[in-house]
Structures are given as structure tokens and as C-alpha cells.
Amino acid sequence: MTTSRRRPWGSLTVGVTALAVALTGCAGGSGGSAGGGESKTITWLVDNTENTVTYAEQIAKDFNAANPNITVEVETRPQGGEGDNIVKTRLSTGDMADLFSYNSGSLFHQISPEQNLVPVTSEPYMANVSESFKPVVTAGKEVYGVPVGTGNAGAVLYNKKVYEKLGLSVPKTWSEFMANSRKIKDAGIAPIIQTYQTTWTSQLFVLGDFANVAAASPGFATDYTANKAKYATDSAAIKGFEHQEEAAKAGLFNEDFASATYAQGLEKLANGEGAQYPILSFALPEIKVTFPDKLNDIGLFPLPGEDASKNALTVWLPGGVYIPKSTKNLEEAKKFQAFIASKAGCDSQTKAVGANGPYLVKGCDLPADVPTAVKDMLPYFEDESRNSPALEYLSPVKGPALEQITVEVGSGIRSAKDAAALYDEDVTKQAKQLNLPGWN
């Protein structure tokens, strides 16, 4: 049934996709014969998560099968700040790989796209790329990347078996969520999984709540960028910090929240030791690798806010694949971009790691056997009023220390109010470094 599912960006006909593939395929063929079978190797820099590397290598392999004269070599880099730095320095020193995968949204703006990247706005294959993706890889008037990977959500993954056993229903508001959590605790199961050894996982109460913030105060992202709205003073925005504090004070976290790692958190969730885990949905492929038989016990709901009628899902758009200006293999790199932005590209990814969310390439259908949590997620993706991109796609202002700050909130070291104020200071540095208007 999912194969026939229509997505907002799935509207363009398969014909265009086919045409684009045919065009690029044709170009590849003629190039190959003209060059007398001369083969080229291009490089592609991706992050080193198991999931990324697996699908990257599959795409590279399938691309090579379609274009035998071009070999793609996958290079990896660490994620997080270290990876950001590597990307930035390799770009500024002009020795970036021929293509590289990198975040869309605010991090994309930090790599000076207009200075460093090849615009691809008018390339024919851009017709395949979903309109909802283009804004997050656009700088000035030009579009710079094609999406790789799937859309994701920052939401609560929960163990459906625990919910069934205790007769709970999916919460629509924060108070329902807390009520559920208390019942789960009474049953001797950890209600909310937190894993602060892997610090980034602590941010979900705040980051994943953004769709609720956007619903309550729609102008927040714009005002925030303009230095007019603050987490500490906006009553909707501070909720994320307050919720985390409240849950921590109520003792609803797993006992080892401070030392648990992301991998352990997933294990707890899969085994039903813990019931609910606010996390990014790209946890699903990790669960699939480690606990394949438990994958369909896992469901997903958005982080609940105050108002049941406005409860919306916070969406993470996939990263982009960009071409740096320094490449010496522009034609081949574009061919590869075209391949990624085609049905064949999505199929490679599905073949390698399964479909973990909707693709942002037109004509890409999800197979019928997507995980339960992905099925839970799709209705929100389809209705634009029920989702909002995360703040990092709407504003370039993002502080680097949020993960430490939210660890402090969850561990009871710092109050929600202090934390929000501290985070506001943290983003000031970023805004000044980016020289945004209204901050200096």
C-alpha cells in the first residue's frame, strides 16, 4: 500500500525522471565513447556513520555499473564538530573531494556556498529534486545541492509492546505524555530514555519541540535570526528546556541516563527496558542493524506540546551532495549528482539500508515493508500543517554548546531558565562570527 502513497513532492511525473535519467545516461554514453573508454575516478566525502557509508558505497557501485568509465571513491570523515571543521578547512584550502555530503540548512550556510560551491540551479536533474528541499540548499539565488538520504524526524520513538501491555495510547499533549510516563514507571520500566554519554542525544527535548514552538509563535524563526526573539524570554520556546527539567525532576529517566550511550539507549528501547526515547528517526537503521527482529515493535510520535490540536512533527531534511569549485572533474561530478537525484539513486539507498523515511527526490517510492515507525511518520510529512522543519533549517543561528547545556538541564546541574539564557549567549557568538545583521 505504501508504494502508491502520494507525497507532496511526489507530484512530478515519472516521465521527467525518466527523461533526466535518459539524458544524463546518454551523455555518459557518448562521453565514454568519445574518450575512447578513458576511465576516471572521482571522490566523494561522506560522514563515517555505518548507515551513510553503507548506502554511499552502494550508490557508488550502482553508479559505476551505469557509467562504467567513472569510478566513485568514497572517503569518510568524522561527524559533529570535528567533521564540520574538516569540511570547512578542506574547502578553504581548495582540496575538497570532487563531491561531498554535508548538512543542509544552517550548517550549509556556514561553508560559504557562494564562494566555495558550484551552483547547479539550472541543471536538468534539479527538476527531480523536491521543492521543499531546495530552500535548504539555496544561498542567494542559486541552488547548490541534491538530497541524499531520507527525511527524518526529531520525535519520540516508543516501544509499542510496552504501550500495548500497559494499555496506553499515544499522547497528544505534554501532560498526557507525563501521565503515560508515570504509569510506565509504576510498571517498573524506564519511562524516558536519556543517554548523556552521547551528548548530542540530550538536545531532542529542545530541538524536537520546535514544531510546537513554530505552531505557537509562527514568527519565532525570523525574529530569532534578527536577534529579536530569545529562548529565555519566549514562552513557547523555553518549553523544551522546561519539559526536560520537569521530566528529570520527576525521576522519569532511566537510572543510568548519565552514563548511557546512544547505542545502549537503542538497546533499552528495543528490549522494552525503556519505553520512550526522544531521538532522531535516523536511529531506525541502527536498530535495524542491531535488533532486526525488534524493528517493528518501535513506533513514533512527535514530541507533545501544550495544545493537542497543534501537535506537529519536527522534521530534519536530508543532507545535500555538493560540488566544490575546486573539482577537476566537474562533468563527472554532475553526472553523479544526477544519479543521486534520480529514482535509481533512491533505489540504491533502499537496497543498502532500507527506507528510513521519505526521499526528497521526485518519483522515489517507498517499498511496502518500511518500518512501523516510518509509517507513523509519513502522515505528518504529507500534511504541511502538521510538520515544521527544525530550527536549524529556518535560521542560521545555532549555538555549538546546546548539547552540553541540555545535559546539564537533564542532570539537574542547571535550571531550565538559566540554561535557556546560557544558550542565548552561546548563539550570540555564532551570530557574530557569521556577521548577521542585528547582532553586532
Add this chain to the structure above:
Amino acid sequence: MTTALKRYGLGVLAIAVTVVLFIVPLAFMALTAVKDRREAAKLDFAWPTTFNFIENFQDVLSARKFMLVTAFINSTILTVASVTILVILAAMVAWILQRRRSRWNGVANFLILSGLIIPPAVVPTIWVLQSMGLFKTLPGLILIEVAFGLSFCVMLFRAFIASIPKELDEAAVIDGCGPVRLFFRVIFPLLRSVIVTVIVVQSVHIFNDFQNPLYFLPGDANATVQLTLFNFQSQFATSYNLLFMNILLITIPPFIMYLFFNRQIVAGMTAGAVKG
């Protein structure tokens, strides 16, 4: 009686304590390295139910297109090249510094002390390397290791050279030796024991270096062994068995060094650290 008690009692006690404090953690590392992924994730000291040594070994080596193999090659080149340059340059400096009293001595001593205590300024160093076209290159990192290691090596050499009688130099000069010949043919061989110390200490140090490769030699193709630990400690999932296998493998070279040069280290430290 009491001496015998002290000799055996204290000895046995010390052995017991060191087994708990030192042997057990190392054994834990080795055991975890041979477990399968799920068992290793339990983090306990249990005996593995299955031994996956070969499998883990192959997985670690072949991960990311044999990155660990590349890394071992890179680390070997880095270590050998920087230690060789360090030994020669530091010995040259130390020799002149020890033998020739002049107004430069004060400056040189000051710079050596600075090199020992000043934390290198990372971003400006990247900036300099970049302008020389050496950023992200192995030669660049080699020179970095040389620059950062010079002070310590000069100190070790100088203390040792002080114990070589100056008459030896004078005799050689009268025999018609030029400075280069004097240094490389007469003095250098006399420094053998301190050279061994410098080689052992610096090669272990550079082989184990994490921070400098991280800053100055990013990129997979250039990875050094310490950076390969990132492969298995990604933010997203940790394969403890592979991580520990990796640690085990990169511990082998320093371990071999130690097996062969245990005595020289202690002897060298006597010359360098105490007199210096």
C-alpha cells in the same frame, strides 16, 4: 627474618596490587577485543562465549577500505621521519649550545624553555602551514612534530653532552677535523645511548600522538593510527569489540619497542631527566 618477610611479603602484596590495577584492565581490553559485537556491548569482564579474534581482526583491518593499514603506513613514515630529523637537529643544537658559550646561549635556553611549556597555538599554526602549502600533508605534520619535540630532545642531549670531556673535541680538531666531521664522526657515535633514549621516547610519543594529526592532517587518506579509533567510536553506534581490537593492534608497536629498549629508557632517563 624481618628482611625475608619484607622481601617476600611486600613483594607478594605489590604483585597482587599491580595485577588488579594494571593487568586486569589490560586483560579486559584483550578479552573485549575478541568478543562479538553484542557481547562486547555488555562491557563486562566475562569470558567470551565465542572467540572472534580472526573475524574482528579482519573486520578492523578491512574497515573503511583497509584504513588501518594505510594508517599504520602513515604512522610509520611519520614516526621514522620525524624522529630521524629530531635526533640530528636536536643533537646539533645541543652540542653547540653546550660547547660554545656566547650571548646566544641565553636566547637559546629561553627558546628551549618556551618550547617546553608554551602550548602551541593551533589555528595560527594551521594558518602558517596553509601558506606554506604543507597543511594536510605528511611532510607538514613531520615538521610539526619536529618543531614541537625539539626542546625536549635538545634538553636530553645537552645534559648528556656535558658529560663528554671537551678534550676529546680538541684532540679531534688538532687532528684536522672540521666541525661537520667532528660532530658526525666523533661526537655523534658517543651519543649512542642518549640517541636510543630519544628515539624510544619520541617515537612512542609521536606514534601515540592524537592531537596534532587531528588538527594538522585531517582526512581519511592521511589517517594515522590514533585517528582510526574514530571509525569504531562514531557518534552513532559503538562496536566495542572492534574498537578494542583496534586499540590492541595499535598498542603492539610501542609494546615491541618496550620489550627491546626497556633498559635503555631507564638508563637514558638517568642521564636526561635527573641531571637536566
Add this chain to the structure above:
Amino acid sequence: MTLKTAAPAPAAVARRAEHQARRRKGKSPYPYWFYLPAAVVYTALFLVPTFASFFFSFTRWTLTDFTFIGLDNFVQFFQEPALLKGLTNTFIYGAVTSTLKVALGMLLAVLLTSRIIARGYLRSVIFFPVLLSSIGVGIVFTVLMDPSKGMINEALAAVGIEGPAWLVDPAWALLSVAMVDVWKGVGLATVIYIAGIVSIPQEYFEAAKMDGASSVKCFFNITLPLARPATATVIILSLIGGLRSFDLIWAMTKGGPGFTSDVIASVIFKQYQAGFYGLSTAGNVVLFLIVTAIILPLSMFLNRKEVEQ
């Protein structure tokens, strides 16, 4: 230095004398150019960046261009909530690790120079961690120190002690890392002390024994004062290491939980990671000033005492 060859020898002087004179005056057997290769590398990659850091610490910097912003970075650096914590933590870390290394190193050295069995084994096993990589050690101990499943707390539980949460308890995190630092580094201190003790002339001990001095008295009146150079070396080395320490903290806590085990070096690294190059460089300058302000007077003090003896 060849400039000094000017003075011409009178023609009447024997050839041999002329030869010698030229060598003595013009070509010292210790030519200054021996400094040159080292000086070039050291200047380019250490001195220039160090001086440049003073300049760039006053800028907002992206590596390709910079804006001069005066003292803003320093102001901001001192507003960073992690910094004050990082500052005190740096001092605590340096003090704890060097004190423990001095005390334990001395103790172990005395033990290992006395007549006990298995000295070779003990010396080897204590020294071995010095050769391990900080990152490897950090990862292994992070696992061992896991509060619920880690071996350390399981062992403590077996004897009825409830161990602390080590790395994830804000009160213990920094100390836990410091203890691992000592575990890894005490071997070096021990070896330095062994060398110091072995170099004490045996006659002192023999004379003391003749006078009927106890071994405790021998330790305090002979070993301790005469091993002073070793103590100075251990203190200076471990303080320099401790104040600049980064690898182990980064591998074990990344400054966490929150900011509770941040030290200056990790704060600098975080700013660098975030792309705040000017700010990070300002942090480097602060660390530079602090380390210099502590080590320089301390080493002068320790060395002067040595000379007086």
C-alpha cells in the same frame, strides 16, 4: 661567522701556525650554523604561530579573512560559563596529578630499589602504561568506569561498597580523569625517581646504618633531600602535562557532564571546533599566560634551591 677571518697573519709566520690561527679565530669547531636547520623549523612552525596568536586573538577570524575587534574575544572568553570552571579545573587537575605522581612515584621508587622479589616485573608493569596512547587508555577506562555495568563498580559492589558514578558524576568526573592520568603517568615518575635514588652514593646509607638510623629516618634525611632534582623534574614535567592536558579529558568526558570537567585546553578546542578561530586563539593566549606564569617562577625556584645545595 666566516667574517672573522679578516686578521691577516704576517707572512713570516710558519704555515702551520697560520693554519692553526685561522682555525682558532675564524672557524670555530662549534659553528653557529648548526643551529640553523632547527631554528628554521622551530621559528616557522612554533615561534611565528605563537606571535601570530597574539595578533589573531584580537580578531574575528575565518582563516581566510579577519576583522579586528579589539578585546572582544577576551571579554567573551571570560564570559563563557565554561571558562571559569575550566580555569579552576585546570589548576585542580594540574595540582592533583603532579602531587599524586610525586608521592606515588617516590613511594614506588623506594619500593623498587629495595630488596623485594619480582622487581623486574613490577617495574615493567608500572612503566608500561606510559607507552600506551592516551586515547586508547581513555576509552578503556571510560568503559571500566561505567557506573552501573563497569568493572570497577562491580568489583566495589562485590565487597559492599557503592562506587560513585565516576565520569558522569559532576563531582567526580574531573578527579576520575586525573586518576587515570596518574595511572598512565606514574611509571615515568617512578623511573625518574629510581634514577635519582640509584645515583645517591651508597656510602651515605652505609654511614647512616652504622649510626643506627632507621630506614624511615634514612628516607627522610637522605633519600628525600638528595632526590630533590628528581622531584623537581617530576613536578615540572607533570605540571606542564597537567595544565595543558587535553587528550585524556577529551577521550573520557569531552569536558562533561555539561561543562563540569572542562579544562582550558578543551574549552579552546570546542571554540575551534565551532569555527570561532579568533576566540579559540584568544583562549590559547590565556592558556599560554597561565602556564608561563606558573611554570617559569616554579622552575626557577626549584632550580635555585638545587644550586644552593
